[in-house]
Amino acid sequence: MNFSQLHQDRALAKRVAAGDSDAFEAFFREYFPRLFRFTMSRVGGDTDLAEEIVQRTMCRLVRKMGSYRGEALLFTWLCQICRNEMAAIYKQRGLQDSRTVPLEDNPAIRAALESISIDSDTPEKEQNKEELARFVRLTLEYLPAKYATALEMKYVRGCSVDEIGEHLAISTKAAESVLSRARAAFKEGFRSLWDFDPDFLLD
């Protein structure tokens, strides 16, 4: 459990519940993109449906913000409300809701992870690699937006630490520190979400 993050979440929720506009903006900009991507991965890429679910979830959350006690991360709480909204909408519309089963509750995941090796390039592993990519993207959504952005800039877009610092409006030294913490948080997040050490994927 990340107690520092919990502390920050509690403080943010308290300010939003008190009617602080800056806090609301910070809350929305931090959590909307993460929740939207989280939802998109569970509704088969249906943008309209994801928009509706996320809007309903966030509307519900801002009304409940005063009752947030910080037992779980704010994002975890959001995801739980989101799953409930998703299930409610699917039920209302008579849709098949198998897509709403949380990935992290799926017993097949561990088996899939155990059969995957990043460096393997045999054709039969390609499908598993796509699954793994999905796990990685979901793990990123559980990280603070700053960490996910830093990791994406560094490893996907090939940006320098200077550029990351500039983008995040922090010094180069601070950017190095953010990257280091982001890597550790990513691996810890991967472990706790999927119950699997990502280092084993290299073996």
Next chain:
Amino acid sequence: MNKETDKGIQEADTEVRSDDTVAKLMNLAGPRLLIPADLEERVHENVHHEWRSFISRRNRLRWAIPASLAATILIALAFNIRTPETQLQPIGNIAHVVGVPDTARAAFVVGDTVYAGDNLETSTNHGVSIALAGDISLRIAANTSLRLDQADEFTLTRGRMYIDSGERIYRDRHMTVHTAIGSATDIGTQFSVAYENKRMSVAVREGRVDVAHDQSIVTAEAGDKLTLRPDLDTVFDSVSPYDPSWNWATSLAPGFDIENQSLMDFLKWASRETGKTLVFSSDDVRMAAMGTELFGSILNFTPAEAIDSVLVTTQFRYRIDEQSITITKQVRAR
């Protein structure tokens, strides 16, 4: 090589390996999904509006708590006394009465006007429903004492009440029920409030309700039941829309005037009053229900009695179970 050097090399190896793992996994995942800016702004605008509205309502409620306490004290001091001003303000009519009052209490007569300031009391096996402006139904259970402060504000000193304020969520007018320990304000809903022995409970059948208690606001959603007591944490429970605990409110449902109404409208009313989902066996049956016009009267029937009475004269058949009302069409014999 000493132990400290070994440890340093191990840590460096671990860091390189960690970087390598993260790099490979990030490469595999590729760039994250880009979210269209117009979509983000649209959601932002709607969530922001919801948040601002909630904060405003809550701030109003915070002022209302001391007012509710004051109102409760006033009721104790001036029980059943109307001021000349409130005598002039009619707010609704008696719509339905179940049972008879004991000798100490006045009888309610269907059609009678009720006024702001009235204090209504029911006795054992006795209940009444009141039709308020805007198609809002207020229902008072047995052994209840309720003051009608205004058309949209009530003080419950004992017993249980139910409000059906319609399906529209975004309205200018919201119903507020005060008790000595908290206040409940609806946001378009069906809900009940009970108060007995310094314990307040709020159950939401549909929509949602803001509950102000002990300097905080909690939003109860459909299916929530909250129990509040002074100086104790709020207890959350759940209650389904078809739970038997709603039966008393269903029994006080004002009649539905079926004359020239479609069967579909009637069935929607019955579904809403019973909390059961309306299900049609096919789209054809649904369409046929929309095109069927009704005549006659079912006033004073309970929803279940009304369904039976109305459908028996049509080609439709029905089945009621715990959660739903299923409508089918009669198969004609050759």
